[in-house]
Amino acid sequence: MQSGNQTPEESGSEQTSGSGSQEAVSGESIQTNGGEVISLSALEYQDAASATAVYYTSDISPEAMVAIYDALGVKLTGDSIAVKLSTGAPPASNYPDPALIADLVHQVNGAIVENNTAYGGQRSSTAMHYQVAEDRGFTDIADFVVLDEDGSVSLPVEGGARLTENLVGAHFPEYDGYLVLSHFKGHAMAGFGGAIKNISIGMASREGKCLIHTAGESRTSPWGGEQDPFLESMAEAGKSVVDALDGNILYVSVMNHLSIDCDCDGNPAQPDMHDMGILASADPVALDQACVDLVYASRDDTESLINRMESRNAIHVLEHGEEIGLGSRTYQLVSIDA
Helix, strand or coil: CCCCCCCCCCCCCCCCCCECCCCCCCCCEEECCCCEEEEHHHCCCECCCCCCEEEEECCCCHHHHHHHHHHCCCCCCCCCEEEECCCCCCCCCCCCCHHHHHHHHHHCCEEEEECCCCCCCCCCCHHHHHHHHHHCCHHHCCCEEECCCCCEEEEECCCCCCCCEEEEECCHHHCCEEEEEEECEEECCCEEECHHHHHCCCCECHHHHHHHHCCCCCCCCCCCCCHHHHHHHHHHHHHHHHHHCCCCEEEEEEECCCCCCCCCCCCCCCCCCCCCEEEEECCHHHHHHHHHHHHHHCCCCCHHHHHHHHHCCCCHHHHHHHHCCCCCCCEEEEECCC
16 A cells, blocks of 8 residues: 655754744644644654655644545545544543544444453443443444454464464454554553554454563463563554555544543543644554654653653554564655645
């Protein structure tokens, strides 16, 4: 699958301006949803010569969700499309707003899919998970399916250092293609959660989650695994999903409600930085790297999220993802804003 062929102008400015800056937005910079101007040169892995595109808009709206998907220049193929997202842990977690995503879900004629959690809570059993989806309005906009309600199916992991198989929900093979809608944020164990987490931990069945967390050691408990092997296992599990779909998978990530905690936390820390926008790519490594780069480039109270990522060596999932061929850390950021 090929991304669109737009290319941004080469960056030239060396400084990132804070919110309220008088610096003009140009082809060498973007403006975030919160009004901060960030020069492309401040994004560590952004390279105008890269063949891997990550598309960006500061707008966070239903129309922008559709526009960023259209900007990819490719479409998911097949009669049955799944939209993978997180339903979010009750009672007060952040999760994709059904009103924000509905138009895009309808455009791809997708069914919303999720998997049960490997820990306690209202999403650990299928019946309760369906109720959470209904309570939060997901069933009002599309069919909703818990992929592992009937158990697991094994996907081979090729070239992995930690995993030889990845266990995903038994209904996973019923869909021709996947649109991965992620809310970028921090995470207590992984450091951050984005596209890679959504196609690895998020796509795994309950026992598959245990395998990833323990780097292949346990199917019954997610606890006790070492950090770097866990991160490497996430990348490897994600690659098995992409391989199984033969690349028929696309990614959209929303950078809003930027808490240090994941949507799997029912009472996350309050966001302490402004919303950024929406990004999309055909490459999950590039997409996550662009989100990370934006956090580092911003001057708007990002210290807590950066500390969360660095304390968990979060960048290692991108290092290993690139090493095993899941994607490229280097990307060109293409703004679709006028």
